[in-house]
Each structure stands twice: as C-alpha cells, then as structure tokens.
Amino acid sequence: MFLQFLTPKFDPSLEQEYENESIEEGTSRMDENDEEFRPFIRRLPEFRFWFKATSATAISLACSLFPLFDIPVFWPILVVYFVVLFALTMRRQIQHMIKYKYIPFDIGKTRYSKKSST
Structure with a gap:
C-alpha cells in the first residue's frame, strides 16, 4: 500500500518512452492537452491509504487478543x-x-x- 501511495498513477518515464516510439514510427498526434499542467496524481489516494492502514492495524490488534490466531x-x-x-x-x-x-x-x-x- 505504501509503494502504491508513493508512486504516480501515470509513470512519466513510461509515457515518455511511448511518445518517443510513436514519434519514430510517425504515429504521434498533437493534442491541445499536451501543454497542460498535470499535477502528481497518486496511484492510491491518501484517504484509502489511511483507511486500509488503520483497518489492518485494528484487525491485527484484534487477532492478537485471541490464542486461536497464535500460530x-x-x-x-x-x-x-x-x-x-x-x-x-x-x-x-x-x-x-x-x-x-x-x-x-x-x-x-x-x-x-x-x-x-x-
């Protein structure tokens, strides 16, 4: 979850490689959105990260209370x-x-x- 939280949703290096390949092949097309500023968008949103981390902590604490889960x-x-x-x-x-x-x-x-x- 932590790696997903830190990585961008769209990897710029992979997009750049794709654009370079398409330019070499001649299939690149220019859009009006090419010059648009795109902020860092996380692969896993912050709320979901904290929610999953909190629920995992609560479940692990609850499981540690019962000897059934002591494997x-x-x-x-x-x-x-x-x-x-x-x-x-x-x-x-x-x-x-x-x-x-x-x-x-x-x-x-x-x-x-x-x-x-x-």
Whole structure:
C-alpha cells in the first residue's frame, strides 16, 4: 500500500518512452492537452491509504487478543516469504535502475583522489 501511495498513477518515464516510439514510427498526434499542467496524481489516494492502514492495524490488534490466531511459524519460511515479496514488489524499480544505469552502491564507480598540494 505504501509503494502504491508513493508512486504516480501515470509513470512519466513510461509515457515518455511511448511518445518517443510513436514519434519514430510517425504515429504521434498533437493534442491541445499536451501543454497542460498535470499535477502528481497518486496511484492510491491518501484517504484509502489511511483507511486500509488503520483497518489492518485494528484487525491485527484484534487477532492478537485471541490464542486461536497464535500460530507457530518456522522462521526460515518468513525469511523466504520476505525475500519473495521484496523481489516481486521491487522488480519494476530495479529494472528501471538497471535501464538507466543507476548504481546505488559504490561497486564499479570511478573514484577520484584528492590532489596533494605540494
């Protein structure tokens, strides 16, 4: 929910790629709305985000009161579940970073040394 709340409803980079492809193919058409200012529109509206977050918190608190819902879980299963969810959620963002050659770590980046003033 939080990622949906932070991402725009229409991804500008994807729209730009589509426009570039259509310009190359010659199928682009100019509309009067092309110059119109479009503000940031969220994929998940703020009210729905807070409503779902509050209801999830209330349900989890209610479930913690009853011993019926106290299910023992083997911890490696939770680790694998977290890794799979992370990979599925971040797949598009990671593909975008690879496409534009963005490396968030220092691996493979050029380093510049300071010149000593002698």
